[in-house]
Amino acid sequence: xxxxxxxxxxxxxxxxxxxxxxxxxxxxxxxxxxxxxxxxxxxxxxxxxxxxxxxxxxxxxxxxxxxxxxxxxxxxxxxxxxxxxxxxxxxxxxxxxxxxxxxxxxxxxxxxxxxxxxxxxxxxxxxxxxxxxxxxxxxxxxxxxxxxxxxxxx
Numbered sequence: 367x368x369x370x371x372x373x374x375x376x377x378x379x380x381x382x383x384x385x386x387x388x389x390x391x392x393x394x395x396x397x398x399x400x401x402x403x404x405x406x407x408x409x410x411x412x413x414x415x416x417x418x419x420x421x422x423x424x425x426x427x428x429x430x431x432x433x434x435x436x437x438x439x440x441x442x443x444x445x446x447x448x449x450x451x452x453x454x455x456x457x458x459x460x461x462x463x464x465x466x467x468x469x470x471x472x473x474x475x476x477x478x479x480x481x482x483x484x485x486x487x488x489x490x491x492x493x494x495x496x497x498x499x500x501x502x503x504x505x506x507x508x509x510x511x512x513x514x515x516x517x518x519x520x
Contacts, residue, residue, distance in 0.1 A: 372515045378411035378507040381441045384434040385416065388447035388483075390423035394492050398446045398482065398499035405503035415439070424449050424483050425460050428467025435475035441510035442478040443471070444502045451487045461485045478509035 383406055387399040399418070406416060417440065421430050424447030431443045445468050451457045464483050472479035482502040486492045 370519055372512055372519075374508045374512050376409055376504055376507055377511060378406060378409035380415075381411055381507060381510050382415045382417070382437075382439040383411050383503075383506055383510070384419065384431075384437070384440045384443045386419045386421060386427050386430045386434065386443060386445050388421050388424045388427060391448035391450065391492070394448045394484070394489075394496055395446055397496050398448075398484075398502075401497065401499040402444060402446065402482070402503050405500040406507070409503060409507045411503075411507065423447065423460070424464040427464055427483065428471050431468060431479050432471040432475060435471055435477045435479060440477070441514070442480065442506040444480045444482055444506050446499065446502065447483040448492050449483060449485045450489060450492055451485075457485075478506055478513065480506050480509075 385402055387395050419430055421427055427445040427447055431445050434440050434443050447464060449457060449461045468479055468481050480502050484492045484495050
């Protein structure tokens with residue numbers, strides 16, 4: 367008997383994807399959101415199957431992601447935000463809370479919750495990483511499809 371192989375695909379047909387984007391550092395987060403949405407469309411995710419929610423900042427991403435992941439029409443959630451180091455330790459608290467909360471939302475929901483939060487030392491570093499937002503769409507579609515294939519194994 368041959369092994370049953372799960373072959374990840376970048377086909378978003380029929381998938382429901384939610385995108386949660388923080389408004390803080392919106393100059394960068396808005397560009398990331400636009401890139402993500404364009405890539406989801408290119409991957410075949412229908413516009414009507416995409417939910418976009420804005421939050422005040424990255425600290426609020428995990429709770430929103432968790433609620434979206436609870437929906438039956440959402441197969442994956444992408445969290446987008448930008449946290450830039452400042453002169454205080456506030457950066458450490460926000461970055462840690464966002465990372466831990468986003469990971470927990472995925473673990474608790476059993477659905478892919480993608481970490482698309484830039485955590486950088488300065489604005490220039492963040493700006494150079496904006497184009498990576500297309501990777502968040504790729505990861506969400508690949509993981510949602512993979513989990514569907516696992517579910518459908520016989």
